[in-house]
Amino acid sequence: INALIGYASLMLDRIYGDLTPRQEEGLNRIQGAAQHLLALINDILDLAKIEAGRMPLHLDDVALGEIMTEISQQIEPMVKKKQLTLSVELPSKDLKLHTDRTKVKQILLNLLSNAVKFTHHGGIWVTVSRDEEDLRFDVRDTGIGIREVDLESIWEDFRQVDQSRTREFGGTGLGLSITRKLVDALGGHVFAESVYGKGSTFTVILPLRSVVRPDDPPRIIDE
Numbered sequence: 001i002n003a004l005i006g007y008a009s010l011m012l013d014r015i016y017g018d019l020t021p022r023q024e025e026g027l028n029r030i031q032g033a034a035q036h037l038l039a040l041i042n043d044i045l046d047l048a049k050i051e052a053g054r055m056p057l058h059l060d061d062v063a064l065g066e067i068m069t070e071i072s073q074q075i076e077p078m079v080k081k082k083q084l085t086l087s088v089e090l091p092s093k094d095l096k097l098h099t100d101r102t103k104v105k106q107i108l109l110n111l112l113s114n115a116v117k118f119t120h121h122g123g124i125w126v127t128v129s130r131d132e133e134d135l136r137f138d139v140r141d142t143g144i145g146i147r148e149v150d151l152e153s154i155w156e157d158f159r160q161v162d163q164s165r166t167r168e169f170g171g172t173g174l175g176l177s178i179t180r181k182l183v184d185a186l187g188g189h190v191f192a193e194s195v196y197g198k199g200s201t202f203t204v205i206l207p208l209r210s211v212v213r214p215d216d217p218p219r220i221i222d223e
Ligand code: ADP
Pocket: 114, 115, 118, 141, 143, 144, 145, 146, 154, 159, 160, 161, 162, 166, 170, 171, 172, 173, 174, 175, 176, 177, 200
């Protein structure tokens, strides 16, 4: 799939010569479909690894500011492309977390890319606050919102609200399911609140110090 995406991109850059408008359209379709398939495969692999207990925690001391800077940099092009605003508020940049950096980033990137994807106007606010033992991340958007009846099912595998509409937005329907499992692995929890048509807030609560639980991998599942 990487080869499909790579060569389609070289062709679109006219490395192999000029293109007719129809050829260009065909290549764009190849690229779009291949990217979707790649995302789907990566998501399924992630889920399978988590379920098989093959995604162990790599705990380390990480500065909150560092994580948030990396995430903002990654999400900024998407935000700019849709002419939205992104605002990040932290209690302190130097606050140290003992956690799995890659998993925290994946959790927040999943929520932020959804926020961007489902918002047409306005912006996204990430507010981080802390208490004694936990860190709370609120990711708020002014997007399409989620009906109350759908607020539970969005966490299920392959679940997308309103198929026809979601198709317009793309995605695999696995992001939130993976997010919840990663948050669980770190000993935290995640939930959503929303006003349909106005926007949504996804909240992640993570312990300042995650621990490896005794039943963590390697684990054998026989069903
Ligand atoms: P995907 O984004 O790949 O469709 P997810 O598991 O990340 O899958 O999300 C599941 C569904 O939850 C989405 O398809 C969408 O219907 C809904 N959703 C998630 N985040 C938001 C959001 N910020 N605003 C509105 N709807 C959302």
